[in-house]
Amino acid sequence: MNINLRPLEEKDLDAIVELEQTSFHKDVWETKETYLKRIVTFASGNIGFFLEQKLVGFMCTELWLKQEEYPLERFNLSHDITQYYNEEGKELYISSFALNPTYKHILRGKEAFKIALAFYKENLSFDSIILMVSEEWKAAINIYLKFNFKEITRIKNYFPNNSDALIMRTNRV
Numbered sequence: 001m002n003i004n005l006r007p008l009e010e011k012d013l014d015a016i017v018e019l020e021q022t023s024f025h026k027d028v029w030e031t032k033e034t035y036l037k038r039i040v041t042f043a044s045g046n047i048g049f050f051l052e053q054k055l056v057g058f059m060c061t062e063l064w065l066k067q068e069e070y071p072l073e074r075f076n077l078s079h080d081i082t083q084y085y086n087e088e089g090k091e092l093y094i095s096s097f098a099l100n101p102t103y104k105h106i107l108r109g110k111e112a113f114k115i116a117l118a119f120y121k122e123n124l125s126f127d128s129i130i131l132m133v134s135e136e137w138k139a140a141i142n143i144y145l146k147f148n149f150k151e152i153t154r155i156k157n158y159f160p161n162n163s164d165a166l167i168m169r170t171n172r173v
């Protein structure tokens with residue numbers, strides 16, 4: 001079975017929300033409106049992994065003008081992409097990455113991450129990547145470490161159960 005990658009479209013919104021609810025704790029779910037604004041604002045930065053016509057994963061990104069440090073509120077969930085997105089930006093912010101666990105025998109996190117990064121490197125121009133992840137999401141952190149991400153700061157007690165949010169960056173893309 002082959003996984004197909006394509007930019008997300010408005011018609012995918014219900015599947016995106018369903019997948020997010022399958023993948024994350026309800027306290028970190030983002031709104032359908034947030035995803036729609038991402039798709040409309042930066043179509044090539046929001047991609048889906050499809051098995052035949054079924055969405056089995058997605059990655060959403062934004063382009064930011066790079067700063068060494070950002071105000072921590074920039075990383076708020078469901079923030080408005082239009083506040084920070086800049087088509088001339090050279091830092092790719094991964095705002096969401098989810099895979100349907102039912103299909104992990106077909107598409108695992110590390111492979112999906114590798115496929116997505118290859119897509120972005122081929123289709124976008126950027127110098128670095130930044131993301132936020134819960135300190136409790138060990139599998140995700142291990143993937144990011146394998147792609148040379150380093151923790152640059154953390155937001156204390158950000159996620160449910162008062163877990164910290166790690167802000168990670170790589171300049172090796």
